[in-house]
Amino acid sequence: MPSDADFIIPLYDRHAQAYDRLRGRSLFEKSWLDAFAALLPENAAVLDIGCGMGEPLARDLIARGLAVTGIDSSPQLIAMARARFPRQNWVVADMRMLSLGRTFDGLLAWDSFFHLTPDDQRAMFAIFRGHAAPRAVLMFTSGPAQGEASGAFEGEPLYHASLDPDEYRALLEAHGFRVVRHIADDPACNGHTVWLAQRI
Template sequence: MADAADQISEIYRRHGLAWESGRSRSLFEKVWLDRFQELLPCGGAVLDLGCGSADPLARYFIERGFAVTGIDTSLPLLGLARERFPKHRWFLSDMRELSLPERFDGILAWNSFFHLRCSDQQRMFEVFRRHAVPGAALMFTSGPAHGEAIGTLQGEPLFHASLDGDEYRALLDAHGFDVLAHVREDPECNSHTVWLARNRPG
């Protein structure tokens, strides 16, 4: 599966617009987005890792008065984000290499973080830590158990990977985050496995 893991960015560059056109706007994620929002200060700064076209997740926060900075490797999707929300910031960047000179009140990696190899996911917790203010919220989706899986996008193999729950908990703890909520294959969120954590204050 190594080759498929290397192709994630290129697949979303080629097929991002097709993926975007079929992306649900039902906001089945709303229960979790609401929980994440409750941890943020009014008008706070949100970092969206793998922001795509900014609709519907970044839109949710923008419409509630938050300042969103989005990161993605797909220029076609970033073009849509910039067109839709020109007052917010959208950067072409690989989340694994991210090193912004600022920190955020909330960090979101929804249906993006799980496209990374397990070894890259392990290293991402330092990226989360560097970009989180004390008390920042962190929310990401993972697989339900340790392993790798291949889906498809426009007929091409689409890589996914996950650590197991104990390892995610250990990594969060080691990097200063406390788990607030975790649901494996949440039936109220289209069977997504969701993690919500908070950076320890001080």
């Protein structure tokens, strides 16, 4: 039987215009983006995994002088990103099968990775490692505790899942990353649970 997780990709593509309209641009994520960028070398190459239409996060990274490659499974959202930021690299791809044949100084999976099932999340850490240059910085959001939940977007189920925090730590360590900073339900970031790690 299909689960709500199976409908994430078509949901975002079908409602791309609504997502673009509703996605906040206030950049409440700025303090975390500052911490992420502070660990990067000058003119770093960043892989934005689940980039959507490139706003507001990729826009901020581009404004910092970073070279952004954005991947998203929605052709509609990637088309918007290409139109807005034509000098960057935008690719339609499913993160679960990502194999770009190159590495990046920074990897970002903000409000995207947590739409995967627990098993798919576990498998993503090898993909993160495979695209991580030496000393690469990885930042992603998760849930605060292990579990699965479905919210709603445009009247359709919107799937989320999270592993236990100890499992995220173990997966990061097993794939050569150390946790630099982690806050669950960060009140300064609209309640997001954020992980910032660096390849060792």
